[in-house]
Amino acid sequence: MAQDKAAAILAALGGGDNVVEIEPCITRLRCEVEDGSLIDEAALKAAGAHGVMKQGTVVQVVVGPEADTLAEDIEDLR
Amino acid sequence: MSVEVGSPVAGLAAALGEVPDPVFSQAMVGPGMAIKPSGGRADAVAPIAGTVMTLHPHAFVIASSGGTAVLVHLGIDTVKLKGEGFELHVAKGDVVEAGQRIVSWDPSEVESHGYSSICPVIALEVAPEALADVREDGQVATGDVLFTVSA
Numbered sequence: 001m002a003q004d005k006a007a008a009i010l011a012a013l014g015g016g017d018n019v020v021e022i023e024p025c026i027t028r029l030r031c032e033v034e035d036g037s038l039i040d041e042a043a044l045k046a047a048g049a050h051g052v053m054k055q056g057t058v059v060q061v062v063v064g065p066e067a068d069t070l071a072e073d074i075e076d077l078r
Numbered sequence: 079m080s081v082e083v084g085s086p087v088a089g090l091a092a093a094l095g096e097v098p099d100p101v102f103s104q105a106m107v108g109p110g111m112a113i114k115p116s117g118g119r120a121d122a123v124a125p126i127a128g129t130v131m132t133l134h135p136h137a138f139v140i141a142s143s144g145g146t147a148v149l150v151h152l153g154i155d156t157v158k159l160k161g162e163g164f165e166l167h168v169a170k171g172d173v174v175e176a177g178q179r180i181v182s183w184d185p186s187e188v189e190s191h192g193y194s195s196i197c198p199v200i201a202l203e204v205a206p207e208a209l210a211d212v213r214e215d216g217q218v219a220t221g222d223v224l225f226t227v228s229a
Binding site for chain 2: 025060062065068
């Protein structure tokens, strides 16, 4: 289940090749991507994000306190 | 069953809407309130009794046995300080009492780095109606009840 969510979030970020860095904070994933236009906000929300804040190539995905685990799962998939 | 949530720090109580971060001000991860800390280096304490579920130098989550989880965030964007100036006194998975010290930190030092030192105290993933007896404003001492959460 958690793996599915991680996979869905990674896909919505434009896939593993588009992700430069993911840093988990306590409530959110701070992600830096190559191409900001590949970010699919609707898909991130569908994957369970409470909110998405996008500024250019940096996107913060609000996922709640499971951010740490999710970030690890996403790293495993990359 | 309801759980009393105590203030992790001493300072001035404020509404979440005053927190300069949309995740907290828009209550994306849950309702709660915020404290503007007063004074210099101090301990931030556990708002409730429970297990340390998540622990960063600048933020932590305590979960009660009844399932209520409370997030305390020490300042805004303080993840960028990478733990500098924060001293942890517990480990992830530890069982703590309400009022037990979790982290020592210095709000004035955080401010000197250009970050807000305001501390959101959030009841994670509950409806706003789950909060009662919310402290409106004014000075609070460490451990003063900020609100109660019904699980």
